[in-house]
Amino acid sequence: MLRADVKLTRSHFSLNTQFELPTPGVVALLGRSGCGKTTLINVLAGLCHAEKAHIELDDVVLEDTSRNINVPAEARRIGYVFQDARLFPHLNVEANLRYGLKRFLGKPYLSFEAVIELLGLGHLLNQKSSQLSGGERQRVAIGRALLAQPRLLLLDEPLAALDAARREEVLPYLESLRDQWAIPMVYVSHQYEEVLRLATHLVLMQSGSTIAQGDIGRMSLSPELRAIVGHDEIGAIIDGEVLGTDESGLTRVLIGHNQALDATTMRTLKVRTPITATGKKLRIQVLARDLIIATQAPEHLSVRNILKGRIHALARDDNDSDLVTVDVGGTRLLARITHSATRELGLRPGLNCWVLVKAVSLRGHAFNAGSSLTLHSSP
Amino acid sequence: MTTPTALVSLAALISLTPSEYEALSLSLGVAARSVLLSLAPAIFLAWILTRRFHGRFVLDALVHLPLVLPPVMVGYLLLILFGTHGILGAWLRVFHVRLIFTRNGAALATAVMSFPLMVRAIRISLEGIDRGLEDAARTLGAGAWDRFRSITLPLMLPGILAAVITAFAAGLGEFGAVITFVSNIPGETRTLPLALYSALQSPDGDTAAARIALISFLLGLSGLIVAEWFTRRMRSIRGR
Numbered sequence: 001m002l003r004a005d006v007k008l009t010r011s012h013f014s015l016n017t018q019f020e021l022p023t024p025g026v027v028a029l030l031g032r033s034g035c036g037k038t039t040l041i042n043v044l045a046g047l048c049h050a051e052k053a054h055i056e057l058d059d060v061v062l063e064d065t066s067r068n069i070n071v072p073a074e075a076r077r078i079g080y081v082f083q084d085a086r087l088f089p090h091l092n093v094e095a096n097l098r099y100g101l102k103r104f105l106g107k108p109y110l111s112f113e114a115v116i117e118l119l120g121l122g123h124l125l126n127q128k129s130s131q132l133s134g135g136e137r138q139r140v141a142i143g144r145a146l147l148a149q150p151r152l153l154l155l156d157e158p159l160a161a162l163d164a165a166r167r168e169e170v171l172p173y174l175e176s177l178r179d180q181w182a183i184p185m186v187y188v189s190h191q192y193e194e195v196l197r198l199a200t201h202l203v204l205m206q207s208g209s210t211i212a213q214g215d216i217g218r219m220s221l222s223p224e225l226r227a228i229v230g231h232d233e234i235g236a237i238i239d240g241e242v243l244g245t246d247e248s249g250l251t252r253v254l255i256g257h258n259q260a261l262d263a264t265t266m267r268t269l270k271v272r273t274p275i276t277a278t279g280k281k282l283r284i285q286v287l288a289r290d291l292i293i294a295t296q297a298p299e300h301l302s303v304r305n306i307l308k309g310r311i312h313a314l315a316r317d318d319n320d321s322d323l324v325t326v327d328v329g330g331t332r333l334l335a336r337i338t339h340s341a342t343r344e345l346g347l348r349p350g351l352n353c354w355v356l357v358k359a360v361s362l363r364g365h366a367f368n369a370g371s372s373l374t375l376h377s378s379p
Numbered sequence: 380m381t382t383p384t385a386l387v388s389l390a391a392l393i394s395l396t397p398s399e400y401e402a403l404s405l406s407l408g409v410a411a412r413s414v415l416l417s418l419a420p421a422i423f424l425a426w427i428l429t430r431r432f433h434g435r436f437v438l439d440a441l442v443h444l445p446l447v448l449p450p451v452m453v454g455y456l457l458l459i460l461f462g463t464h465g466i467l468g469a470w471l472r473v474f475h476v477r478l479i480f481t482r483n484g485a486a487l488a489t490a491v492m493s494f495p496l497m498v499r500a501i502r503i504s505l506e507g508i509d510r511g512l513e514d515a516a517r518t519l520g521a522g523a524w525d526r527f528r529s530i531t532l533p534l535m536l537p538g539i540l541a542a543v544i545t546a547f548a549a550g551l552g553e554f555g556a557v558i559t560f561v562s563n564i565p566g567e568t569r570t571l572p573l574a575l576y577s578a579l580q581s582p583d584g585d586t587a588a589a590r591i592a593l594i595s596f597l598l599g600l601s602g603l604i605v606a607e608w609f610t611r612r613m614r615s616i617r618g619r
Contacts, residue, residue: 047518073514073518090534
């Protein structure tokens with residue numbers, strides 16, 4: 001468990017944050033630029049002084065201003081991946097990677113070979129850091145931080161300086177870091193798309209304060225998220241399990257954790273995704289703008305997904321649209337429909353309805369958090 | 380200067396007179412000692428001056444003082460401090476160290492005069508180093524001294540080398556502070572510029588003066604060329 005309670009005041013800025021993360025897990029600090037995310041993780045790392053701070057990682061107190069405890073940054077064993085990589089320019093890739101490893105005195109639990117293998121760095125070892133591409137630089141920076149054998153990894157917008165193609169060079173590695181090694185991570189970003197691929201938990205920040213936090217599935221429905229993320233990105237994030245593929249090649253995914261078998265047909269989503277192995281865990285984003293709500297059983301439609309549910313709540317989104325939360329066998333989905341549609345259909349909480357969504361508008365991401373070996377986080 | 384005359388001069392220079400040779404080797408020795416003397420303090424002060432603290436501007440001004448003071452005055456100050464009856468001079472005598480009228484004294488005077496140049500060159504290279512790299516090293520488990528040794532020092536090495544070469548070249552020509560502090564003693568403190576001055580003072584020293592001037596000229600020029608070559612080479616090694 002990571003607990004952080006940080007208060008800090010600067011001339012034009014103040015920070016007042018509390019958050020918790022069950023470890024292993026990935027918590028994303030999401031907020032607009034300048035809301036204090038980087039300052040917060042600098043305090044976590046011990047690089048920045050806060051007037052009041054209580055930081056605790058797996059029952060080890062790293063900082064407690066009320067008891068005058070302050071473990072220096074170099075002894076915290078918190079890895080840090082900076083936005084600008086900060087590779088040492090006078091050292092080659094291998095020497096950069098080994099910098100923290102050499103200074104770790106215990107028995108390493110992440111070996112040099114394993115890190116090289118996971119991040120695909122083998123062919124870069126003898127290169128100068130100035131010869132690397134942006135994506136390679138970040139991968140080396142991640143490897144360097146990992147080899148220092150951290151108990152926690154902080155990532156400060158590691159993809160912000162990269163274009164879309166270069167991002168894809170790094171994101172899958174971060175996913176395998178989460179799924180294979182279960183390293184606890186704090187991931188700072190203002191990009192919701194990255195966050196929903198990586199995070200298990202979400203902490204929302206606005207002008208120096210944490211405004212909401214929790215499990216990402218729950219947070220994807222929260223009204224606070226709408227204040228930070230654009231309209232078009234709003235939508236439920238649901239975890240599912242692959243059941244198999246249908247005759248047209250779409251992956252059938254069982255959503256929700258309710259194991260009542262009779263409801264299976266109504267809780268199956270068909271998704272276009274390369275992930276098809278039965279039993280694989282999958283995370284699906286169902287964008288609110290892509291959902292259609294019907295109050296009668298729809299027929300003769302091309303749409304591949306028709307789920308039966310019940311309206312849980314209605315909320316005004318902006319002047320002409322509403323957000324409808326629909327309960328589908330225990331899983332909640334969010335739909336944005338026009339206000340006039342709500343009126344004409346007479347939608348209200350408790351009403352039975354059908355939710356329609358096209359298979360091609362669903363995106364599935366591999367997600368196996370915490371499923372394999374667990375990190376030994378004690379020193 | 381046309382090529383034939385240059386060749387003739389060079390040929391003449393190959394056979395230095397004993398006193399010219401003495402002055403040349405003395406100049407090189409004094410400049411080398413002055414660099415050795417000031418290098419560590421210059422690195423330390425340059426490092427201090429890139430940090431934020433109260434009174435930084437005062438320290439900065441003190442370091443740069445020799446650049447704006449008349450050299451004779453610096454020599455005079457050293458005379459007061461390190462003379463036989465000076466505060467530090469009396470203290471040093473306990474250890475049987477005498478600076479006045481010695482080549483070590485000449486080196487001290489030269490070191491004081493070239494100190495600002497050295498601090499400046501090192502400081503510029505220090506300011507070019509991303510401070511974020513030190514933070515990165517911290518999160519990787521490196522303590523303060525470890526960070527300085529493994530990150531800061533190697534990155535400022537080109538600056539240090541440039542500073543050494545500049546200070547050495549400048550030290551070869553120091554005159555005012557040296558002649559005031561340690562006088563003009565042949566074989567002990569008579570460096571090239573002092574020898575030139577002496578030659579100019581004697582009625583038939585024209586040829587001697589010209590020869591010494593040429594030696595100094597060639598020495599200074601080669602110093603600057605070597606310095607420039609070194610900086611370029613360091614840059615290309617570091618791929619920047």
